[in-house]
Amino acid sequence: MNYKVAVIPGDGIGPEIVREARKILGKVGERYGHTFEYQELLMGGCSIDEYGEPLTDETLEAARASDSVLLGAVGGVVGKSDWYKLPPDKRPEAGLLKIRKGLELYANIRPAILFDELSGACPLKENIVDGGFDFVVMRELTGGLYFGERKTVEENGIMKAIDTLTYNENEIRRIAKWGFDVAMKRNKRVCSVDKANVLDSSRLWRKVVKEVSKEYPEVELTDMLVDSCAMELVRDPKQFDVILTENMFGDILSDEASMVTGSIGMLSSASLGATKLGLYEPSHGSAPDIAGQDKANPIATILSAAMMLRYSFDLEKEADAVDEAVKQVLKDGYRTVDIMSEGKELVGTVKMGDLIADRI
Numbered sequence: 281m282n283y284k285v286a287v288i289p290g291d292g293i294g295p296e297i298v299r300e301a302r303k304i305l306g307k308v309g310e311r312y313g314h315t316f317e318y319q320e321l322l323m324g325g326c327s328i329d330e331y332g333e334p335l336t337d338e339t340l341e342a343a344r345a346s347d348s349v350l351l352g353a354v355g356g357v358v359g360k361s362d363w364y365k366l367p368p369d370k371r372p373e374a375g376l377l378k379i380r381k382g383l384e385l386y387a388n389i390r391p392a393i394l395f396d397e398l399s400g401a402c403p404l405k406e407n408i409v410d411g412g413f414d415f416v417v418m419r420e421l422t423g424g425l426y427f428g429e430r431k432t433v434e435e436n437g438i439m440k441a442i443d444t445l446t447y448n449e450n451e452i453r454r455i456a457k458w459g460f461d462v463a464m465k466r467n468k469r470v471c472s473v474d475k476a477n478v479l480d481s482s483r484l485w486r487k488v489v490k491e492v493s494k495e496y497p498e499v500e501l502t503d504m505l506v507d508s509c510a511m512e513l514v515r516d517p518k519q520f521d522v523i524l525t526e527n528m529f530g531d532i533l534s535d536e537a538s539m540v541t542g543s544i545g546m547l548s549s550a551s552l553g554a555t556k557l558g559l560y561e562p563s564h565g566s567a568p569d570i571a572g573q574d575k576a577n578p579i580a581t582i583l584s585a586a587m588m589l590r591y592s593f594d595l596e597k598e599a600d601a602v603d604e605a606v607k608q609v610l611k612d613g614y615r616t617v618d619i620m621s622e623g624k625e626l627v628g629t630v631k632m633g634d635l636i637a638d639r640i
């Protein structure tokens with residue numbers, strides 16, 4: 281098959297890590313008989329320099345016309361770069377919001393994987409994480425408290441702020457479907473996280489998720505309150521497969537989940553919508569402090585490309601091959617500087633890409 285991939289390298293280490301992900305896709309194509317046709321697009325600081333805005337409508341249109349989008353990272357040194365003298369809606373990161381909104385991406389998946397070989401980087405005790413863990417946080421991205429009506433008023437000399445948390449059943453149903461679809465490709469367990477003992481929106485969430493679960497009889501559904509989930513993530517992260525939750529809870533829990541893996545250069549992410557078109561990107565930023573030095577860990581971007589194979593193109597065995605190649609490289613003792621430990625072999629960005637490609 282031929283797949284049209286819009287590639288947005290972005291700023292800082294973005295071009296370096298995206299180049300390695302393309303190297304891996306090239307190897308996958310060779311091995312499994314696919315072709316990937318790339319269109320390079322500008323977003324972030326480089327787009328401001330070229331066009332005066334972080335994401336032009338034409339670029340967004342080109343991304344929309346592709347089968348999927350692979351993104352590096354955008355942004356410069358906050359406060360130092362001239363890009364940050366611009367108003368907030370003209371800065372590099374505004375491109376991220378515009379593309380997610382423009383592509384109508386309402387589901388965000390952030391895997392939290394602790395590779396056994398990197399367990400030293402995990403802040404949790406060895407007996408908790410022995411053998412590693414592998415779960416994903418599936419977060420609703422365009423509804424809830426962050427998008428509800430808000431205002432600040434003064435009443436009788438007292439300041440009052442109001443934020444509104446709204447979900448309708450359709451918004452819940454479509455993200456729940458993604459949660460169950462992803463569980464079907466994994467270990468078939470969904471833990472739906474809410475605050476149903478207090479919030480009406482959570483009670484509706486729980487009801488709709490239960491209804492959707494009937495379409496997926498093979499998937500085991502459990503419910504958990506968000507405060508319990510925050511505790512369980514550090515007490516026993518191995519229990520989870522897919523954590524399905526609303527926007528604000530997902531924002532907080534996915535950051536907590538990232539922290540327990542300990543290595544930012546390893547964390548991939550995907551944003552999905554109603555179609556197969558997704559936006560795949562590492563969870564980290566553009567790391568301007570190490571840009572252009574062949575120091576960046578390309579694994580988060582490579583694992584994001586693997587998610588693209590899995591979720592946008594339904595290329596399961598190809599995605600497994602990439603995941604396995606990453607595990608094998610770690611097992612063979614190769615490390616970029618961010619995950620380096622004693623007795624391992626230090627490699628740069630390009631070499632890490634080569635080593636992974638060799639194992640596909």
Ligand code: NAD
Nearest residue numbers: 353354355356357358545564565566567569570576577618
């Ligand atoms: P960052 O994630 O870029 O970097 C934090 C630290 O982690 C730095 O020390 C960096 O060197 C290191 N790091 C990050 N990714 C790495 C990798 N792949 N390999 C090795 N080390 C890595 O976060 P920051 O410093 O807060 O932000 C830098 C810029 O990135 C800012 O302009 C910020 O706005 C932007 N940003 C962009 C995105 C995005 O594009 N999605 C996300 C977060 C931050």
